Amino acid sequence: MNTTHPAMTLYGLKVSYFTGKMENYLRYKEIPFSYQSMTAEHFERIIPEATGARQMPAIQLADGRWMTDSTPMIEWLETQWPRHSIYPDDPLQDFVCRLIEDYADEWLWRPAMHYRWSFAAGRAMLGHLIVDEMAPTTPLPRVLIRWSVRRRQKKYFVDGDGVTRQTRAHVEQGYLRLLDILERVFTQRPFVFGERPTLADFGLSGPLFRHFANDPDPAMIMRERAPAVYAWTARLWRTRGSACGTGLVTGIPDDLLPLLAEIGATHLPNLVANAAAHARQQREYSVALQGTSYTRLPVSQYRVWCLERLQHRARALPEEVAALARPLLEAQQCWQPLWQDAMVSSGYDPDQQVPFGRGLPVYHVPGP
Template sequence: MASYRIFGSELSPYSVKVRAYFRYKGIAHEWLTRTPDTQAEFDAHARLPLVPLVITPEGEGLQDSTPLLERLEAAYPEPAIQPADPALAFLSALLEEYGDEWGNKPMFHYRWRDEADQLSAADRIARSMLPGASDDAVAERARAVRERMVPRVWFVGSSPQTAPIIEKSLARMLELLEAHLESRQYLFGARPAFADFGIAAQVWQISTDPTGSGLIPPRTLEWCREMQDPTAHGPFETWPALAPTLMPLLAEEVGGRFLPWSDANAKAIAEEAEEFEVDLAGDRWTQKPQRYHARSLRVLRERYARLDDNADLDQVLQSASCLTWLR
């Protein structure tokens, strides 16, 4: 039987997120990098020049990790990556979105801000793109990668003004994750949920960089390592069991920073503004709007709107200061 082909990069959080899912499900696949030998196949199937790109056995090219995983989940429902409880499933999806869209900010910020991290990442990317090439060829490609990526820190909102906010947010997220994971293997219990794939991929990337490698606490790093090839060890937990340590992450990071930022970004896109400002937990954030994130917030709100009898979920979201941003 033909297998899936995944064009990815070890330095792409969304690529390792997708690969972790394939490994967890036991879906046959081949991992490929974009090299001179594979570029033509990539170009033939990719809508955008971005990884990951998944080519199905039928020859269809799929990009964008979140809808990609949701589509595969319909085809490969076991072992499920969402709790059966609709409220918990929504919270998991909300945290996955937080990982993808907000967790990417510290990852990109730390990777491309300082020279040591820039050089490390650019060299690793260049070597993956040019296997077997001479040192001179790799160095030339690494220079090109660095020149292309460093100016893009603005895209995730990283600037001298926002850098302290990004760094404070990451430090608090890691502190909260460490406390939550002390008594469980994954975010929602003894098996990975959608949220694990989104958040762990970003934190794992941070851990591979010179500066970031010193930031990740031990239990969280262990979780990230396991999420490269996760295994179900038992059931999902109930909300009462999760709440004492998961609610602070929802309230402080998702309700306090991510959703207010996402809402302000979406409004700026709708108003065709060139820049927006928003208060995030008492800090003033300024950046150019990001179009993709406005679409992903709309999808998240549509997911919430489809839920029936969500009084218990609403109580959790209200307590976490999330509800107002989802309606």
């Protein structure tokens, strides 16, 4: 971490999904920043007063402005610190990076939270770590606060996000498939697209670095089943833009096609079903994915926006690039929801203020 004349302060937790993603990015880019634990006061009062939403992480710039939401934060930071860009020059690679990032941010959230809060060892460890960082001086009994945190997280992010006895096996199989796919990739090259990290790596680092490689149960699986993936998490953490290779592979390598197929079979149809329910003003929706039925999933306006942005980016590709993309992505079930289905409209961030917008929550979750 470069803290010499920091350009910003990153508020988050050392076990946080998106804090880890942002730390990896800032370290690689060698952007001067300081880290500040997001205490309960930050989360409940300071951050909401500054941004209009309780979100983690949040960044305060040296000029006093606040930012939230990792994807638009990275997009803005790339305009300010363009050296060692994480976006490939190849427009098709660039689009696939953004698709992988969205899958990592939104679809892998469910298995990451399941493995953290459904297993006794993870619940116990994370209950301690979160309370110790967020409430180091609380006068309340710590055992009670830890119990409350464990209960809240499982209620909203596991039980309330479609993880049931009927879906649990599918949730876990998705993690195992991801490990098998990435193990083949990282035995061939250090990062997703070659010698240097791209947005795809930083997106995947959200769930893989601070959850799957850190929490007891998924970490044991990763070490034994996918040691090259485990090594990649450390490699990304220590890599700096000024001291790594620059070469990327040509086009979309064959070993990434199974990952695109997984996205086409899970993440994209889930986004489509969520968007359709949002258009009908429903609060819940159901969707069948790879033979597993998920019911009573909470409708997310933010995820409609995610699909909306992907559709806009896909349809903005130059004609010659789209011609190359179509047979590749059609075979992986990724073409229709992005290029052929009707454009969705989220109503999220209508004034295009992210990452500086106010009152733009990613998740609508009641307070503790």
